[in-house]
Amino acid sequence: MPVDNSDFKSLLTNIDRKYTPLREVIKESWNRSSNYGLITDNFVNKVLLNRKELEKRINKNRDIKDKFDLVFSEFRKNLIGVSSVFFITDKEGYVLSAKNHLNDFINLKKGQNFSEFYLGTNAAGLTLYSKQPATVKTKEHYFKYLTAYNSTAYPILDEYDNLKGCIAAFYTDQFDNNLLEMIVKLFAFALTDKIPAEKILKNKNDKAAPNTGSKARYSFADIITNSENMKKAIEVSQIAARNDSTVMLVGESGTGKEMFAQAIHNYNHRQNSPFVAVNVGAVPKDLVESEFFGYEEGAFTGARRGGRPGKFELANGGTIFLDEIEEMTLSAQQNLLRVIQEREVTRIGGTHALPIDVRIITASKSRLIDKVKKGEFREDLYYRLNVIRIPIPNLKDRQDDIMLLVNNFIKIHCQKFGIPVKKVAAESKKYFLEYDWPGNVREIENMIEGIITFALDDEVIKPEHLPKELKKYQNPEQEKVKIMSLEAAERAAVLNALKKSNNNISKAAEILNISRATLYNKLNKYNIERE
Structure with a gap:
């Protein structure tokens, strides 16, 4: 039963809080929250729509929900590291879509109600009550379980200033309130067409290209x-x-070579300068030199007025990453060698050299030395690029990384879809572990996204959710074991365990589920020497 709490000191006594709000707007909201009969120690928001009612509300507000999902999907990579949850509500306060950046962040779900009537003082509730932007800091929240976070919200209004809902965010205290307020306001403008979503996305994409190169977003901490x-x-x-020596990353497609390149850049003193990535194999051979070194106006038919800077100019002061370097033409290799030696670049059709300061990282998915022997890659350039060689x-x-990556990508894609993080059934796990993963990490990420799509309504990923190629795959090593003698199979198992454990006796014994002493006996029995 609601009670009258016109006396604020009496209110503080009733809710047993040692914090007294200073802002008048928060005091008034606390009074209303108490009059609604809310208890500050309650931990869970118990109001949750059923699926049918939620779908009804989403369809009613489909325009803002779809725009929110679109804009957020484009900006989410720029928010990596921001422990937060962004969400939109309808005008009654029901959450229509939520995008988490932290697993179970404040346990927010679609269909919950964040109005002041149900959740007391919080930014979304204040905005829905007043139709004005609001920010609520840590202890200003009415419910104790929200006092570890800040919240900010902005109203979503139609062309007649009628309230349609709000966009809001909860985030930890380590982030700047002004920055989060600006992001939420920007999203709100996109949802109300004050700044069309398409224009925001166009501006975002334009800013990544012209004169500053790209931004490296990964660090070594992101490599799981x-x-x-x-x-x-x-x-x-x-x-x-630690220095600017050229680096060559060697590994198959999908192993994460560009992630390593970005991490190296962000670990270096050039971290605040451009990072430009180029897939050499994707550039048409007749455009390679203009793409890398730029061109002047009139250099050839169809040349852009005013000319165009090449990738090395765009990367000046920072890092250029040349992926699939083995695909570079011999003429372009000659120009690249000159750039490395002279530290300057001349545009096609140009008459003077431009000094540049660029750190070069290359990547190859094949043995480049084999191309050198065939005369398909310059030997002098090879040794210039191969100063530090890092196999991936x-x-x-x-x-040991397979299930670690599976669970990580499940978390990422569940957050992207705004659904609870799913678990992997034990019978599904064996398929992931037995598969050969020819596409490496890229394949595992793409496969998980597809699996999540087919398992949206289930809490656990079961074998029926898995693609056929995963379930039908038979590891060739397992086939060999089937036709071996018992002793040959045991010897093969010991060798395989040593390989998997990188010759670590304790780990190999654990894999084989035997003692170290027993493993040593089998090494002697089968005359196996550790490398």
Whole structure:
């Protein structure tokens, strides 16, 4: 039963809080929250729409919901590291879509109600009550379980200033309130067409290209691994990042070579300068030189008025990453060698050289030395690029990382879809572990996104959600074991365990589920020497 709390001191006594709000707007909201009969110690928002009612409200507000999902999907990579949840509500306060950046962040779900009537003083509730932007800081929240966070919200109004809902965010105290308020306001403008969503996305994409190059968003902390080989690659990369020597990353497609390149850049003193990535194999051969070194106006038919800077100019002061370097033409290789030696670049059709200061990182998915021997790659350029060589291991050689990556990508895609994070059934796990992953980490990420799509309504990923190629795959090593003698199979198992454990006796014994002493006996029995 609501009670009258016109006496604010009496209110503070009733709700047993040692904090007294200073802002009048917060005091008034606390009074209303108490009059609604809310208890500050309540931990869970118990109001949750059923699926049918939620779908009804989403369809009613489809325009703002779809725009929110579109804009957020484009900006989410820029918000990596911001522990937050962004969400939109309808005018009654029901959450229509939520995008988490932290697993179970404040336990927010679609269909919950964040109006002041149900959740007391919070930014979304204040905005829905007043139709004005609002920010609520930590202890100003009425419910105790929200006092670890800040919240900010902005109203979504139609062309007649009627309230349609709000966009809001909860975030930790380590982030600047002004920055989060600006982001929420920008999103609100996109949802109300004050700044059309398409224009925001166009401006975002335009800013990434013209004169500053791209921004490297990954650091070494983003590389998820338990693999000793991968940890070694990270360690060597961190050493390489301390100076500006050229680096060559070697690994199959999908192993994460560009992530390593970005991490090296962000670990280096150039971290606030441009990072320009170029897939050499994707550039048409007749455009390679103009793409890399730029051109002057009139250099050739169809040349842009005023000319165009090449990738090396765009990367000036920062880092250029040349992926699939083995695909570079011999003429372009000659120009690249000159750039490295002279530290200057001349545009096609130009008459003077432009000095540049660029750190070069290359990547190859094949043995470049083999191309040198065939005369398809310049030997002098090879040795210029191969100053520090860092092999990136394949996923099949990182057995301990497979489920780590599976669970990580499940979390990412569930957050993208605004659904609870799913678990993997035990019978599904074996398929992930037995598969060979020829596409490496890229394949595992894309496969998980598809699996989540088919498992949207289930809490657990079961075998029926998995693609056929995953379930039908038969590991060739397992086929060999089937036709071996018992002793040959045991010897093969010991060798395989040693390989998987990087010759670590304790880990190999654990894999085989035997004692160290027993493993030593089998090494002697089968005359196996550790490398």
